[in-house]
């Protein structure tokens with residue numbers, strides 16, 4: 001037992017987000033806000049004699065600032081941005097070759113599952129899936145396993161995977177450990193300090209947080225991997241636009257404030273729902289009754305705005321609830337300032353085979369909430385009236 005404390009929140013998180021790599025002195029007009037450099041090409045003094053940048057896919061000043069900030073926030077030396085979260089994942093596949101094997105957590109983001117099972121397989125890269133327990137990863141390793149891929153907490157059932165334990169296994173067997181840190185962001189969880197080799201993000205979610213940019217990133221402290229990823233970023237070409245980089249740079253400045261509020265509001269709403277007669281159960285890693293509460297306290301500094309509930313009822317009750325909500329918008333995605341609600345069994349997780357859904361307890365009465373930044377009272381009364389309607 002580790003008492004009732006989560007890991008401490010990093011004290012200079014916002015200062016890094018606001019100032020890292022953003023000194024005005026680096027720009028010709030001393031701009032306080034990082035300029036958007038839209039030029040695709042840069043003048044050379046003589047053939048192959050250029051100042052720093054030559055072509056915007058290989059390197060762009062706006063993108064480079066963002067890459068430095070996200071790296072620093074994740075306690076990483078190196079960071080790279082891509083045009084989507086899946087674009088980051090695709091690029092990491094470039095670290096592998098035909099005949100290699102990926103061991104992936106079974107409850108992984110649906111798009112990652114599809115990329116590995118339906119696309120990487122075409123290039124001879126095999127994927128198999130492991131249960132969440134660290135021992136299961138060790139048991140399922142194969143001689144050709146080159147990468148372990150985990151996501152924690154998982155989606156939508158918020159199970160927590162022991163990053164340090166899986167990292168021990170990956171190190172012992174010389175396998176690259178990738179952790180998708182989209183759900184918690186470095187504000188609440190730092191997988192690299194727990195032993196992961198690479199962290200990936202869908203910046204589309206909390207990191208940008210305003211539901212107006214699709215982008216991805218990966219960070220690492222491993223110099224050899226970093227060189228490979230930088231090569232692949234340019235060679236595969238899945239890069240974001242300078243304008244979008246500027247949007248995310250702006251958003252990161254309020255990441256700490258936003259995460260704090262998402263966390264407080266979601267916990268308050270989860271507690272309210274726990275005692276509601278029409279709610280069968282609440283899965284929120286910040287609640288002491290969560291099966292992985294002790295592990296959550298050991299490896300995170302808190303939990304974000306995403307949690308799930310089982311309502312008492314069936315598919316029709318779930319539909320009725322979702323259609324009655326007025327402040328929570330019925331939509332996929334998560335991590336924005338606006339609250340969203342969805343029914344994973346027929347929306348985000350519809351493509352998961354029914355037996356697998358049953359096993360993961362993704363049933364028709366499971367509803368996923370992404371608590372936004374609205375006033376918590378209005379969100380609670382919205383849920384109240386919608387639960388009344390079923």
Ligand SMILES: *Cc1c(COP(=O)(O)O)cnc(C)c1O
Pocket residue numbers: 084085086087109111112151155180182183201202203204205214215216
């Ligand atoms: C959304 C998401 C992704 C994919 O990111 P995109 O930016 O949509 O490509 C990957 N992992 C997790 C956990 C996500 O939520």
